Amino acid sequence: MTTNSLTAEDLGSAAQRDRRRRILDATIALASKGGFDAVQMRAVAEQADVALGTLYRYFPSKIHLLVSALARQFDDTSSMVGRRTVPGDTPADRVIYVLRRATRGMQGDANLTEALTRAFMFADASVATEIHVVGMQLTTMLTRSIKGDAYVEGEQPSDEDVAIARVISDVWLSALVSWVTGRETAEDVADHIETAVRLVLR
């Protein structure tokens, strides 16, 4: 294994950085238009204007590609949403507010959500790094919501808060899967999440 695939850290020249960007752009565009099935490697390569072999040099599988796209999306969103105080009087209210917003956002681009969620659920250990990043972003978002105004930048949340955030993440992920696979409606998902949040944050 003399030549590895290019990672986010080790992006060589400007041309390579640009190729990587074009590939992820094409991925998002295709996913947004037709979901997981529409993200076909040949189509991504063509739309990004790279050869198929090059695509595989940058991302060793379709799953890596989609999870990397997910990580970039998360980065973009969280850097935009940034550090605004979460409205709501109780932890439960704040968490529900945040999750409702997130869920609504994902409903707005159902195909993209389906593609990224499926990839996330299918990802194996070789994608653990990217997955972990996404998990941390989610936990941070939730513990911040739980603490509300009491949140202090850099301070460690309590073990219990982390445990609660984790349970809520799990419920949210399950609900997301139910939704993207067409087994539950958006209302089902919202109700289910709200019930769960009020249960663990009572």
Add this chain to the structure above:
Amino acid sequence: MTTNSLTAEDLGSAAQRDRRRRILDATIALASKGGFDAVQMRAVAEQADVALGTLYRYFPSKIHLLVSALARQFDDTSSMVGRRTVPGDTPADRVIYVLRRATRGMQGDANLTEALTRAFMFADASVATEIHVVGMQLTTMLTRSIKGDAYVEGEQPSDEDVAIARVISDVWLSALVSWVTGRETAEDVADHIETAVRLVLR
């Protein structure tokens, strides 16, 4: 659509019932040996001694096949475990006991677990029926554990118990995915589940 696929209810002749059994046996055997990837439709057909087209007549996709296998496994296990009182003094203890047993059982056949879990997470709306069956089995198992000796056959569990069971199912499923995809160890999973159960059942 004049000819539908054969469902579990509409199993025609004894020969057809036997074909179905052979197919599911072959599926479990292959999954147990090599996981999701080893369950190849041609291999299943050959091992079950049916033509590929026949396999697809019984199960319209690999996902249907695997989820049906999962449902049968669940049936077998729950009919074996049957109606034995769950040990433990508190709901949390009983639920943890049951989940530990289940988790240990799945670790004992990691490949099979990986295959069935992946199929479950990938299943779309066309598999909703089979999925629903599995979900009900899981919920029943958990509500029974929560109630312990107070459980009465045929009695409806309370809304809160169902909600709790559902949250625990979600956590368990997420943990399972983390484990089968190699992102967490079995100990991680056990700890995580125990924390979650004590949180919602305090």
Add this chain to the structure above:
DNA sequence: GTCATAATAGAAACACGTTGCAGTTTCGAA
């Protein structure tokens, strides 16, 4: 500027899920 090395393009080939089809067998009704 030259040259070795790595990166890319382009295209063929492979693997496996899935579909389609022609011929054969099974099965139930008359």
Add this chain to the structure above:
DNA sequence: TTCGAAACTGCAACGTGTTTCTATTATGAC
């Protein structure tokens, strides 16, 4: 028993993820 419909077999073919290979182009050391 005979007949027609449904089920089954065997096999070829297609689509898409993945691999592989050769020729070409970009890059960086000297």
